Amino acid sequence: MTAERFDVTRQIDAAPSVIFDVLRSPQGHVRIDSSGMLQSAEGEPVGAVGDEFVVHMDREALGDLPMGRYDVTVIITGYERDALLEWTISGTVQPPIRHLYGYRLRPSGTGTAVTSYYDWSQVDDKYRQAGIFPVIPEAGLRATLGILARTVE
Numbered sequence: 369m370t371a372e373r374f375d376v377t378r379q380i381d382a383a384p385s386v387i388f389d390v391l392r393s394p395q396g397h398v399r400i401d402s403s404g405m406l407q408s409a410e411g412e413p414v415g416a417v418g419d420e421f422v423v424h425m426d427r428e429a430l431g432d433l434p435m436g437r438y439d440v441t442v443i444i445t446g447y448e449r450d451a452l453l454e455w456t457i458s459g460t461v462q463p464p465i466r467h468l469y470g471y472r473l474r475p476s477g478t479g480t481a482v483t484s485y486y487d488w489s490q491v492d493d494k495y496r497q498a499g500i501f502p503v504i505p506e507a508g509l510r511a512t513l514g515i516l517a518r519t520v521e
Contacts, residue, residue, distance in 0.1 A: 372489035374506040378513040381479040382520040384450040389413070390519060391453050391471050394421040394442070400519055402511035403504055404429030407437070414453070419444045425459075435460065446470060466490040467503070482516065484509040 380387060390396035394409030404426070411421025420443050427435035438460045445468065446454030454470030467488040474481045486509060488501045495501075 372491075372501075373485060373487040374502065374509055375483055375485045376506060376509045376513060377481055377483040378510070378517060379476060379479060380482050380513070380517045380520060382517075384473040384475055384480045386520050387473055387480055387482060387516065388450045388453070390516065394423065396519075397423065397442070400512050400515045402508050402515055414444050414447065417444050417447050419447075423457075461495070463492070465495050466492065467501070482513060484513055 390400065392413045392415070394411045394413070398406045398409050407424045407426050409421055409423045414421065420441050423440050423442055424437065425435075425440055426437050428437075440457040440459035442455045442457055444453070444455050446452050451473050452470065454468055456464065456466060456468050458464040465488075467486070468490070470485050470487075472483040472485070474483075486502060486504055488496075488503075491501060
């Protein structure tokens, strides 16, 4: 972990393919979200870099910025079937902030080691100076992995 990135790992007792199917689904993102911001999603499961889907958000769940309800487009920036899913978002704030979220999956003896990460190292100084990063705390990534485990085990 660096000062501009969180990486958290959890052992999940499920095959990488089962976990990946949840992660590549727009509705799967909503189901496992621990922040409360993701309300619903539209789109098909992703299958390649460049694929997109829309998530309907509610920032009031965090209670930090008065953004209310808004939409973001999730844009896949890294994709390796059953091993890696990474994305950035484009939405209300323009130009895009350029923070990255992702999951790495590694088969292990009893299932899959799942690493969730959040990287804000590429955020433009304009946004960095707002003092809102990290948007999601490390504990939020851990909680989402717990919900993912409960969903697939």
